[in-house]
Amino acid sequence: QITLFTSLFxxxxxxxxxxxxxxxxxxxxxQGEIDALGKRSKEAEAAFLNVYxxxxxxxxxxxxxxxxxxxxxxxxxxxxxxTENQKLRETLEEYNKEFAxxxxxxxTIKALKEKIREYEQTLKNQAENIALExxxxxxxxxxxxxxxxxxxxxxxxxxxxxxxxxxxxxxxALEKTRxxxxxxxxxxxxxxxxK
Numbered sequence: 001q002i003t004l005f006t007s008l009f010x011x012x013x014x015x016x017x018x019x020x021x022x023x024x025x026x027x028x029x030x031q032g033e034i035d036a037l038g039k040r041s042k043e044a045e046a047a048f049l050n051v052y053x054x055x056x057x058x059x060x061x062x063x064x065x066x067x068x069x070x071x072x073x074x075x076x077x078x079x080x081x082x083t084e085n086q087k088l089r090e091t092l093e094e095y096n097k098e099f100a101x102x103x104x105x106x107x108t109i110k111a112l113k114e115k116i117r118e119y120e121q122t123l124k125n126q127a128e129n130i131a132l133e134x135x136x137x138x139x140x141x142x143x144x145x146x147x148x149x150x151x152x153x154x155x156x157x158x159x160x161x162x163x164x165x166x167x168x169x170x171x172x173a174l175e176k177t178r179x180x181x182x183x184x185x186x187x188x189x190x191x192x193x194x195k
Contacts, residue, residue, distance in 0.1 A: 022191075023188070026184065026188060029184075030181065030184070033177050033180075033181065036177075037173075037174060037177055040170045040173060040174070041170070041174075043166075043170070044166060044167050044170045047163045047166050047167070048163060048167065050159075050163070051156075051159055051160050051163040054156055054159060063145070067138065067141065067142050067145065068142065070138070071135075071138045071139075071142070074134055074135075074138070075135075078127075078131050081127060082127075085120075085123065085124070085127070089120065092116050092120075096109070096112075096113060096116075
């Protein structure tokens with residue numbers, strides 16, 4: 001009986017020692033996968049935080065809207081100037097009628113009319129040039145700001161999509177790792193049960 005017990009003890013000890021040798025690499029591999037998953041999770045969090053910080057820095061569209069409002073106000077001012085010019089023309093026409101009624105003033109009236117016409121033309125040209133220059137400058141400034149805003153939005157969208165792809169890849173890797181770990185555990189349980 002002692003010999004049988006000794007043999008049984010040695011056999012059990014050998015099985016336990018063999019089992020430890022087989023399980024040790026599995027546990028080491030399991031720990032490596034857990035460490036890798038932890039590292040991937042930190043990288044995903046860092047990528048998400050980086051994208052979030054960049055989204056916070058996206059410029060506010062309010063300045064562009066303010067610029068549009070200023071442009072509208074300047075157009076309104078130009079309309080007011082045109083209305084005032086029209087009133088001045090009407091006043092000048094009235095003066096011209098009064099001058100026409102004065103006898104022996106034909107030469108003076110003609111000269112005055114010519115000067116008035118030249119003055120009106122000069123004022124009209126200056127007003128149109130100023131209006132065109134202001135409008136062109138405002139349009140260029142607005143277009144430039146809009147282009148920069150679109151570039152920033154496209155860049156931000158691209159980086160967000162890249163981060164989402166990374167997160168999706170990490171999620172897929174995590175699911176795959178979980179499946180592999182479950183398969184390893186199932187296999188380990190089956191081998192343990194078989195032994």
